[in-house]
Amino acid sequence: MTYASSKTKESRVTQSGEILFEDVSKTFESEQIPAVDSISLQVAAGDLVVFLGPSGSGKTTLLKMVNRLYEPTSGKIWIGNEDIQRLPLNDLRRQIGYVIQQVGLFPHMTVKKNISVVPRLLDWEKNQIQSRVEMLLELTGLPNTYLERYPNQLSGGEQQRVGLARALAADPDILLMDEPFAALDAINRERLQKELLRLHCKLDKTILFVTHDVEEALLLADKIAVLQKGKLVQYDTPIDLVTKPKNSFIKELVGTNNILRRLSLVSIKSVVKAQDHESLRKNPVNQGADLFPAISTGEDLRSALSLLLSSGSDYLRVEDSSGTAQGLISMDDLRKMLMSDNLAEKKKCDEISD
Amino acid sequence: MRYLINNLDLVSALFIQHLQLTLMVLFFALIIGIPLGLALARVKWLQGPVMSVLGIIYTIPSLSFFVLLIPIFGLGTTPAVVALTAYAQLLLVRNWLVGLTSINPAILEAARGMGMSGWQRFWQVEFPLALPMLLVGVRLVMLSSIGIGTIAAFINAGGLGVLLFEGVITANYNKIFTGALAVTVLSLIANYGIRALEQRAEKSIHGSQVKY
Ligand SMILES: Nc1ncnc2c1ncn2[C@@H]1O[C@H](COP(=O)(O)OP(=O)(O)OP(=O)(O)O)[C@@H](O)[C@H]1O
Ligand SMILES: [Mg+2]
Numbered sequence: 001m002t003y004a005s006s007k008t009k010e011s012r013v014t015q016s017g018e019i020l021f022e023d024v025s026k027t028f029e030s031e032q033i034p035a036v037d038s039i040s041l042q043v044a045a046g047d048l049v050v051f052l053g054p055s056g057s058g059k060t061t062l063l064k065m066v067n068r069l070y071e072p073t074s075g076k077i078w079i080g081n082e083d084i085q086r087l088p089l090n091d092l093r094r095q096i097g098y099v100i101q102q103v104g105l106f107p108h109m110t111v112k113k114n115i116s117v118v119p120r121l122l123d124w125e126k127n128q129i130q131s132r133v134e135m136l137l138e139l140t141g142l143p144n145t146y147l148e149r150y151p152n153q154l155s156g157g158e159q160q161r162v163g164l165a166r167a168l169a170a171d172p173d174i175l176l177m178d179e180p181f182a183a184l185d186a187i188n189r190e191r192l193q194k195e196l197l198r199l200h201c202k203l204d205k206t207i208l209f210v211t212h213d214v215e216e217a218l219l220l221a222d223k224i225a226v227l228q229k230g231k232l233v234q235y236d237t238p239i240d241l242v243t244k245p246k247n248s249f250i251k252e253l254v255g256t257n258n259i260l261r262r263l264s265l266v267s268i269k270s271v272v273k274a275q276d277h278e279s280l281r282k283n284p285v286n287q288g289a290d291l292f293p294a295i296s297t298g299e300d301l302r303s304a305l306s307l308l309l310s311s312g313s314d315y316l317r318v319e320d321s322s323g324t325a326q327g328l329i330s331m332d333d334l335r336k337m338l339m340s341d342n343l344a345e346k347k348k349c350d351e352i353s354d
Numbered sequence: 355m356r357y358l359i360n361n362l363d364l365v366s367a368l369f370i371q372h373l374q375l376t377l378m379v380l381f382f383a384l385i386i387g388i389p390l391g392l393a394l395a396r397v398k399w400l401q402g403p404v405m406s407v408l409g410i411i412y413t414i415p416s417l418s419f420f421v422l423l424i425p426i427f428g429l430g431t432t433p434a435v436v437a438l439t440a441y442a443q444l445l446l447v448r449n450w451l452v453g454l455t456s457i458n459p460a461i462l463e464a465a466r467g468m469g470m471s472g473w474q475r476f477w478q479v480e481f482p483l484a485l486p487m488l489l490v491g492v493r494l495v496m497l498s499s500i501g502i503g504t505i506a507a508f509i510n511a512g513g514l515g516v517l518l519f520e521g522v523i524t525a526n527y528n529k530i531f532t533g534a535l536a537v538t539v540l541s542l543i544a545n546y547g548i549r550a551l552e553q554r555a556e557k558s559i560h561g562s563q564v565k566y
Contacts, residue, residue: 093469104464108482108559
């Protein structure tokens with residue numbers, strides 16, 4: 001299944017998924033202090049960047065300036081080489097996907113009609129819309145039989161999947177998501193987070209994702225922008241945020257002292273790679289390794305720790321997704337890893353691309 | 355009953371005339387009320403003053419309202435339609451406004467964020483979602499116009515009120531009874547007819563209730 005839509009991208013007002021916030025501020029008319037205070041931020045095309053911060057820190061305000069639901073008081077926002085202020089408003093919005101916590105599906109439209117809103121605004125051909133909608137249902141894990149259902153016949157999780165499909169409908173380069181999973185129960189939230197990761201790895205989309213849930217941010221983000229009272233306090237990868245917090249606010253927020261959280265950010269793959277050949281020879285994979293519990297390269301060190309403790313074994317056998325042995329991992333490796341300063345980043349897409 | 359049977363032609367002519375008067379009122383009421391309600395939904399501070407004015411108009415006694423309009427519009431249908439349309443605004447605009455303002459703001463934000471123009475938002479989202487409440491307004495306008503419309507016979511606007519007035523003057527109770535019966539029948543038809551439309555519109559908002 002190919003993802004690209006047949007609609008030509010040449011007709012679009014922006015051609016890139018790269019976003020640049022240049023000294024952006026926003027003060028609401030009724031307010032004294034700015035909701036967003038001179039934020040500069042560069043988002044590389046294809047990255048998933050999370051805006052993280054407490055309630056009222058300006059996350060939503062910053063996000064809504066990208067599709068111009070709010071206009072900045074000062075500063076500029078660029079998408080690729082385009083200053084978005086200079087672009088036709090509705091053209092801009094039609095090529096930026098938008099997902100909100102309350103979902104906001106149109107209750108009087110079927111799932112199919114909901115998903116195809118933007119393609120219809122863009123005058124796509126009928127059969128092109130049909131195949132696009134079917135493809136998006138499959139992509140978001142919804143059965144084809146849902147096409148003619150109405151939103152009130154879907155569960156909360158299913159509604160948000162439709163919301164996601166609707167945002168992806170016209171194949172946008174950029175996706176804005178404002179606490180999309182906050183209203184879901186824990187099980188559905190986790191499932192949709194995984195789905196989003198899978199989609200992000202599969203599709204080449206820039207995603208700006210707002211949340212105040214630290215776990216969610218660490219799980220999803222390529223980079224996290226931490227906001228506090230309208231200011232950008234730190235903009236870093238999850239691992240750098242946890243290991244090198246810039247101030248006590250962030251230390252507190254991300255739980256730098258939380259060992260389990262640190263472990264959860266490192267993939268097994270990176271540990272196995274870091275082991276030198278010496279240790280591999282000393283722990284030959286094929287000598288009795290079958291006796292050790294197996295763990296996949298895509299898992300993180302937190303799962304490894306948990307498996308070591310629960311199985312009582314001294315070693316775990318590391319396998320890739322095809323079941324081929326890659327090496328061994330021990331409690332000692334975990335300890336060493338925790339003490340080292342430069343933890344290797346967990347590659348989000350490992351599990352998917354393996 | 356005898357009166358009705360003997361004068362079927364007259365009664366049905368008046369019945370049709372009455373219906374025409376009400377539909378004309380509804381037509382003008384919609385033409386004025388729909389944009390007015392939309393404007394009020396957008397410009398919130400106008401709501402208080404405008405609704406007060408419509409409320410005050412509604413409290414003018416109908417007979418005096420009709421008579422007051424005679425110097426401007428003369429006798430006949432015109433002053434009747436003008437007065438009834440003015441009354442109708444309160445019922446129509448109030449319900450239409452409730453329909454518009456009770457739409458979940460998240461839905462409107464989604465519509466905006468997806469790049470619908472103001473016009474597209476209105477026709478594809480706001481109108482269908484507020485339609486059931488608009489129809490409630492339409493039903494109330496029909497019922498009140500049918501009722502108050504009987505009094506319009508007093509200023510030569512015709513309609514079923516003719517039977518009532520003539521019946522009162524000639525003390526013809528059969529005539530009064532027939533007129534009242536015809537008005538009731540017309541009201542019931544209007545009520546249930548529009549009710550059915552309301553339910554259809556309501557259903558299209560919430561989707562079919564069938565669970566698969
Ligand atoms: N439309 C508005 N008019 C006036 N003030 C607003 C508006 N929207 C937001 N604010 C204010 O701007 C500040 C930032 O709000 P914003 O919604 O961006 O916060 P947030 O980080 O998204 O918070 P939350 O996690 O609660 O959603 C808050 O103080 C809020 O009260
Ligand atoms: Mg918010």
